[in-house]
Amino acid sequence: MKKIHILGIIVIAVAIGVIFTSLQSSASYSDFSEASANPDTEYHVVGKLNKTAPVLYDPKINADECSFMMFDNKGIEKKVILHKSVPQDFEKSEQIVLIGKMQGEEFHADEILMKCPSKYNDGKPQV
Amino acid sequence: MDNSTTYIGEHLWIGYIGNAFIYLSLLSALLSAIGYYFNSKEVLTSEWKNFARINFSIHSFSIVGIASTLFFMLFNHFYEYSYVWQHSNNSMPMEYILSCFWEGQEGSFLLWAFWNTVLGNILRKTIDEKWEAPTMAVFALVQVFLASMLLGIFIGDYKLGTNPFILLRENPEFANLPFVQMPNYLSKLDGRGLNPLLMNYWMTIHPPTLFLGFSSTLVPFAFAIAGLWKKDFTTWQKPALVWTFFSIMILGTGILMGGAWAYEALSFGGFWAWDPVENSSLVPWLVMVGAGHVMIINKNRGGSLFMTHLMAISSFLLVLYSTFLTRSGILGNSSVHAFTDLGMQAQLVIYVLTFVLICVVLLIHDKLIRVSYLMVSFLMLFWGIIHGHKIILLLFWLGISLIITIYSYIKFFPKEEEEEKLYSREFWMFVGSLVFLLSAMVITYFTSIPVLNKLFNLEKAPIKIGDYNRWMIPFTIISLMLIAITQYFKYKKTNPKQFLKHISVSGLAAIIFGLSAVIPLYFLKDYSTANNGVKWDLISYALLFISALFAVFCNLDYWMRMLKGNIRHAGASIAHIGFALILLGALISTSKKQTISQNTSQKNVASLGENFNAKKSLVLTIGDTLPMGNYLVTYTGKERKGIDVFFNMEYFSKNKDGKLSKAFSLNPMVQDNPRMGQASNPDTKHFIGSDIYTHITYADLSDTKTIKADAYKEPTNFIGHMRDTIFADNAIILIDSITTNLTEEQYSKNDSLLIVTAVLKATDINGNIYRATPQYIVKNNMVLPDEFELKELGLKFIFWKINPNEGSIEIQMSEKVSNTKEFVVLEAYMFPFINVLWLGCIIMVIGTIVAILERRRLNRLKTH
Numbered sequence: 001m002k003k004i005h006i007l008g009i010i011v012i013a014v015a016i017g018v019i020f021t022s023l024q025s026s027a028s029y030s031d032f033s034e035a036s037a038n039p040d041t042e043y044h045v046v047g048k049l050n051k052t053a054p055v056l057y058d059p060k061i062n063a064d065e066c067s068f069m070m071f072d073n074k075g076i077e078k079k080v081i082l083h084k085s086v087p088q089d090f091e092k093s094e095q096i097v098l099i100g101k102m103q104g105e106e107f108h109a110d111e112i113l114m115k116c117p118s119k120y121n122d123g124k125p126q127v
Numbered sequence: 128m129d130n131s132t133t134y135i136g137e138h139l140w141i142g143y144i145g146n147a148f149i150y151l152s153l154l155s156a157l158l159s160a161i162g163y164y165f166n167s168k169e170v171l172t173s174e175w176k177n178f179a180r181i182n183f184s185i186h187s188f189s190i191v192g193i194a195s196t197l198f199f200m201l202f203n204h205f206y207e208y209s210y211v212w213q214h215s216n217n218s219m220p221m222e223y224i225l226s227c228f229w230e231g232q233e234g235s236f237l238l239w240a241f242w243n244t245v246l247g248n249i250l251r252k253t254i255d256e257k258w259e260a261p262t263m264a265v266f267a268l269v270q271v272f273l274a275s276m277l278l279g280i281f282i283g284d285y286k287l288g289t290n291p292f293i294l295l296r297e298n299p300e301f302a303n304l305p306f307v308q309m310p311n312y313l314s315k316l317d318g319r320g321l322n323p324l325l326m327n328y329w330m331t332i333h334p335p336t337l338f339l340g341f342s343s344t345l346v347p348f349a350f351a352i353a354g355l356w357k358k359d360f361t362t363w364q365k366p367a368l369v370w371t372f373f374s375i376m377i378l379g380t381g382i383l384m385g386g387a388w389a390y391e392a393l394s395f396g397g398f399w400a401w402d403p404v405e406n407s408s409l410v411p412w413l414v415m416v417g418a419g420h421v422m423i424i425n426k427n428r429g430g431s432l433f434m435t436h437l438m439a440i441s442s443f444l445l446v447l448y449s450t451f452l453t454r455s456g457i458l459g460n461s462s463v464h465a466f467t468d469l470g471m472q473a474q475l476v477i478y479v480l481t482f483v484l485i486c487v488v489l490l491i492h493d494k495l496i497r498v499s500y501l502m503v504s505f506l507m508l509f510w511g512i513i514h515g516h517k518i519i520l521l522l523f524w525l526g527i528s529l530i531i532t533i534y535s536y537i538k539f540f541p542k543e544e545e546e547e548k549l550y551s552r553e554f555w556m557f558v559g560s561l562v563f564l565l566s567a568m569v570i571t572y573f574t575s576i577p578v579l580n581k582l583f584n585l586e587k588a589p590i591k592i593g594d595y596n597r598w599m600i601p602f603t604i605i606s607l608m609l610i611a612i613t614q615y616f617k618y619k620k621t622n623p624k625q626f627l628k629h630i631s632v633s634g635l636a637a638i639i640f641g642l643s644a645v646i647p648l649y650f651l652k653d654y655s656t657a658n659n660g661v662k663w664d665l666i667s668y669a670l671l672f673i674s675a676l677f678a679v680f681c682n683l684d685y686w687m688r689m690l691k692g693n694i695r696h697a698g699a700s701i702a703h704i705g706f707a708l709i710l711l712g713a714l715i716s717t718s719k720k721q722t723i724s725q726n727t728s729q730k731n732v733a734s735l736g737e738n739f740n741a742k743k744s745l746v747l748t749i750g751d752t753l754p755m756g757n758y759l760v761t762y763t764g765k766e767r768k769g770i771d772v773f774f775n776m777e778y779f780s781k782n783k784d785g786k787l788s789k790a791f792s793l794n795p796m797v798q799d800n801p802r803m804g805q806a807s808n809p810d811t812k813h814f815i816g817s818d819i820y821t822h823i824t825y826a827d828l829s830d831t832k833t834i835k836a837d838a839y840k841e842p843t844n845f846i847g848h849m850r851d852t853i854f855a856d857n858a859i860i861l862i863d864s865i866t867t868n869l870t871e872e873q874y875s876k877n878d879s880l881l882i883v884t885a886v887l888k889a890t891d892i893n894g895n896i897y898r899a900t901p902q903y904i905v906k907n908n909m910v911l912p913d914e915f916e917l918k919e920l921g922l923k924f925i926f927w928k929i930n931p932n933e934g935s936i937e938i939q940m941s942e943k944v945s946n947t948k949e950f951v952v953l954e955a956y957m958f959p960f961i962n963v964l965w966l967g968c969i970i971m972v973i974g975t976i977v978a979i980l981e982r983r984r985l986n987r988l989k990t991h
Binding site: 018022 | 546547549554557558561565568569572573585586587588590591598726742743744745746797804805806807824825854856950952954
């Protein structure tokens with residue numbers, strides 16, 4: 001066997017390894033009910049902030065914790081504890097993605113991604 | 128829309144000029160491509176060549192024409208044009224006019240097209256006659272596609288490109304707004320303006336460098352395509368080599384500038400976040416570095432023909448693919464700075480696939496297969512347009528193309544007779560290039576998760592920064608080892624003993640210095656307490672550290688001993704040292720990044736996992752001084768300049784005799800951006816050994832001085848049980864006990880007056896305890912309002928409700944405005960040895976320039 005063939009086999013093995021492990025391990029977008037079913041697994045939950053419920057953040061008590069209510073894409077509402085300071089312009093968010101796990105009735109997130117309507121395209125010509 | 132409205136003050140003529148230039152540029156690029164195609168087919172050679180050249184000149188002129196027109200419009204605030212209105216305004220300083228130019232998609236396509244014409248013209252002037260036609264045909268064809276991106280015309284229902292000269296009132300987004308009905312709308316109109324986040328010098332220098340980098344990948348691509356086309360797989364490589372290293376240098380600089388921008392001005396908390404936009408410029412660079420190295424093998428020893436073509440072609444195709452990723456809107460939520468979707472998804476896909484098709488077609492030497500492949504491709508395209516099933520067809524087509532590529536490689540491509548020796552430079556250089564290609568593929572795969580989701584209907588989430596790092600570290604270690612040892616091999620054959628002797632000094636030095644650095648860095652404290660996953664991370668850091676040192680020492684040694692310190696030949700060694708230093712700096716500053724802001728909250732959430740327990744937010748009240756790392760920090764106040772609010776943080780350090788002295792001050796900023804919302808800009812103090820990085824995560828931006836200090840704030844309601852605590856800004860209040868004036872028996876008999884007293888104990892910051900006794904009074908079944916004011920602390924309590932079933936009481940508390948001192952929440956990090964990274968960047972760029980100059984000198988010497 002030529003050395004080039006051995007290299008080829010290694011390349012293919014790495015490629016298969018990457019695809020396989022990423023399919024096995026990487027988290028999926030999901031919803032609260034699936035996260036409740038597997039409390040120790042990390043999920044990316046997509047949803048909307050319930051803007052009628054208050055966003056609680058008191059830095060004097062804990063600057064790394066805020067809590068709010070969120071509807072997931074199936075419309076289920078859960079309390080979310082975000083272990084971070086409250087994101088800037090949180091109330092304006094259009095869609096949020098939480099990364100974390102469910103514990104009891106609360107979803108604990110350590111990371112948040114927000115989509116704001118104003119992000120790149122807003123403002124209308126006004127005269 | 129009322130067609131009869133005559134609008135006042137519009138400059139329609141300039142839009143006509145701009146559009147004329149767009150059509151002219153498209154037409155002339157097309158004609159030039161056709162001309163060069165026939166010239167290359169050797170039909171009526173000189174006529175076609177002249178025709179093609181003239182058209183390429185016309186094309187270059189019209190691209191400059193489009194750009195100048197757009198500049199003129201921006202400069203004169205012609206807000207009747209949508210692009211001008213969207214990206215500039217009256218109050219914008221003129222130095223940002225360049226930034227406005229390339230802020231939008233249309234402008235950045237134009238910038239790209241501009242660089243392509245610049246490089247195309249240089250190439251045309253310097254290239255060997257033999258290669259002019261095929262390479263320039265590729266250039267012109269790419270320009271056809273880029274110019275079509277600026278068209279903005281409708282073909283049926285489909286909009287082709289987005290036009291930079293569309294009128295504001297014709298922009299479908301704004302078509303129903305009232306201003307469209309007003310003939311004099313221009314007299315009062317101001318533009319939306321450049322996004323204030325982008326108003327800094329990075330926005331002036333980063334995009335042109337990066338786009339020049341993207342453009343530069345076109346030259347090796349054009350050469351490789353020309354090689355396939357003319358079935359001359361070797362002679363193009365020598366002239367292309369200089370261009371390949373130019374591309375490595377420029378694209379590398381562009382990427383690193385992006386990293387520096389992210390670190391200096393954005394709040395990522397680092398210089399690299401594996402954002403899809405960052406990845407999609409890194410990947411073509413990795414492949415281009417691989418291409419450069421296999422081309423060197425080919426130059427010195429011949430062979431590696433398939434890899435040179437594959438890599439030179441892939442780099443450009445990956446630039447196209449990244450254009451698709453970042454501009455089609457497909458990334459959606461997974462990127463912070465992708466462009467918004469302008470409805471060009473299909474066009475971008477076609478653009479990428481056309482060039483894949485061209486490559487595959489050129490690989491096929493058999494006429495029958497070629498024609499059938501083309502036929503099948505077009506049939507599938509039409510089927511997809513008419514009947515749908517686009518995704519299945521696309522996957523099927525990609526499968527066919529891959530099979531044909533492999534078949535053609537086996538069947539038609541020239542292969543080396545002789546196998547490379549294990550102890551030869553070419554073998555290890557080849558392995559190194561393969562490692563680069565493979566790591567590029569892995570990054571592409573992970574970045575493409577949103578695309579895979581769409582293709583296969585999956586719901587996979589993008590992977591996290593830490594996972595990217597974990598995947599890339601093994602590749603990095605292998606490439607650093609190869610960078611270290613490969614120069615010590617000779618081409619064809621090396622004496623193994625001599626080789627080992629040569630690398631032994633550096634190897635020993637790397638192990639000694641490496642171990643003495645890594646052990647205290649990663650093993651003394653962190654290792655014993657870490658869990659298994661983290662232990663592996665620490666071991667991989669240590670290996671990376673040692674291999675980076677090995678690479679630096681080996682290349683330094685090679686330069687000094689083998690090349691005798693000669694700088695001309697040392698381009699490779701210098702660039703390798705730079706590359707290793709970049710990785711070393713990245714490793715230390717990331718793995719030893721220290722959170723110096725400490726959250727003092729007692730709450731422990733470690734059970735949820737490590738990420739959850741990152742207590743990194745520090746609350747800093749105005750005037751207070753808190754310890755942070757080796758410093759004490761005071762927040763002294765804020766100042767608003769326009770939309771920017773600056774927070775002044777004073778850092779003090781302790782002298783030997785224990786006295787405090789001011790070390791420096793930092794002014795992190797929060798931009799109160801009317802378009803983008805609040806955006807936090809960090810401020811960093813640079814030392815030689817480390818950086819102190821501070822950034823505000825939460826702050827009140829309003830001017831607090833205007834509110835009267837004596838007033839009370841709106842009350843807040845608390846539902847509490849016995850022994851519960853209520854937090855006020857200046858005290859902690861304990862519900863100590865509840866007493867009544869009547870026993871239960873008395874109450875049932877006597878309904879005249881019931882007084883329930885809540886005894887509250889308020890402890891202030893100094894530990895003084897105050898008693899508050901708000902009363903719940905019921906007279907004749909009516910609750911009488913009663914307020915208790917605790918004057919010493921500026922607190923008011925109303926005890927207004929008892930919930931007998933829950934056993935709880937409800938108390939409203941209001942606090943004096945002056946109780947609440949202004950505060951900020953901040954995160955601060957110490958990045959150790961990040962300057963090693965920046966130093967490495969500079970050294971790598973210098974090394975690459977030295978290599979380019981030397982190559983050019985050698986090429987000249989040979990031709991004369």
